[in-house]
Amino acid sequence: MINKQCYFCTNGFKHIDYKDTDTIKRFINQHSSIIKSGKTGICSLHQKKLATAIKRARHLALVPFVSR
Amino acid sequence: MENDTTKKLYEVGYLLIPLIPEDKVADEVNTVRSYIENTGGFIVSEEQPKMRKLSYEIKQRGMASKKARFEDAYFGSMRFQATAEAVLAVNESLDKNDKILRFLMIKTVKEVPRVPRTGVPAKSKSEVVDLDKKVIMSDVELDKEIDQLLDVSKVVA
Structure with a gap:
C-alpha cells in the first residue's frame, strides 16, 4: 500500500530520534534495508532525517544492518 | 552565560558491556558523567542504562585475542552542553574505556514538543x-x- 501523506509531517515530528526504534522499524523492510520514500510516502526532508537516524541506530546495534 | 554561545548541545549514546553487575552500572554512569563534567560540560538530561538485546553481535574493543562477543548490553544516553574542544576530549576518554562497547557522539538540538496536524x-x-x-x-x-x-x-x- 502506498501512503500519500508523510508520516512524520502529519504526526508533528520535527526531528527523528535514533533511539526511537519502534518508529524507525516501521520504515525498514524484512531485510532491514531502508524503504524508499516512494513506497512510504515520506517527504524528502524527513526521508533524509530518517536515513541518518537509521544509520545511527545501526551503529549502536539498536537496528540490524542486515537480516535474513 | 557568556559561554552559552560557544557551548553547543551534544548527545552521547553508549553501550556498556553486560558483564557489569546491575548494582555497579551506576558507577560506570558516574565515570561517563565525570568525563563530561571535568572538561567543563553541563549535563542537561540523561537516560539510565538498561539491558537490551543487540541486533547483532559486537566484539569487545581491544580484546580481539579473547574473542569476547556480546549479544546484549546496557544502553544509556546523555545530553550535555559543551565546547567543541571538550567534546574531543570526552571522545578520547570514552574511546579508552574498556567497559564501553561502543558509543555515538552527535550534535543535537533542543527537544521540540510534537504537534500533530489534526482537525x-x-x-x-x-x-x-x-x-x-x-x-x-x-x-x-x-x-x-x-x-x-x-x-x-x-x-x-
Missing part, C-alpha cells in the same frame, strides 16, 4: 456548512441586501 479538514468543512446556512436564512434579507446594493450603485453612478 484541519474538519474545520474547513464546518466553515462551508456555515456559509450554506447563511444563504438559507437570508431569504427575506436577501431582497433587502440587493436593494441596498442597488442604492449604493445608484449613488456611485
Whole structure:
C-alpha cells in the first residue's frame, strides 16, 4: 500500500530520534534495508532525517544492518 | 552565560558491556558523567542504562585475542552542553574505556514538543456548512441586501 501523506509531517515530528526504534522499524523492510520514500510516502526532508537516524541506530546495534 | 554561545548541545549514546553487575552500572554512569563534567560540560538530561538485546553481535574493543562477543548490553544516553574542544576530549576518554562497547557522539538540538496536524479538514468543512446556512436564512434579507446594493450603485453612478 502506498501512503500519500508523510508520516512524520502529519504526526508533528520535527526531528527523528535514533533511539526511537519502534518508529524507525516501521520504515525498514524484512531485510532491514531502508524503504524508499516512494513506497512510504515520506517527504524528502524527513526521508533524509530518517536515513541518518537509521544509520545511527545501526551503529549502536539498536537496528540490524542486515537480516535474513 | 557568556559561554552559552560557544557551548553547543551534544548527545552521547553508549553501550556498556553486560558483564557489569546491575548494582555497579551506576558507577560506570558516574565515570561517563565525570568525563563530561571535568572538561567543563553541563549535563542537561540523561537516560539510565538498561539491558537490551543487540541486533547483532559486537566484539569487545581491544580484546580481539579473547574473542569476547556480546549479544546484549546496557544502553544509556546523555545530553550535555559543551565546547567543541571538550567534546574531543570526552571522545578520547570514552574511546579508552574498556567497559564501553561502543558509543555515538552527535550534535543535537533542543527537544521540540510534537504537534500533530489534526482537525484541519474538519474545520474547513464546518466553515462551508456555515456559509450554506447563511444563504438559507437570508431569504427575506436577501431582497433587502440587493436593494441596498442597488442604492449604493445608484449613488456611485
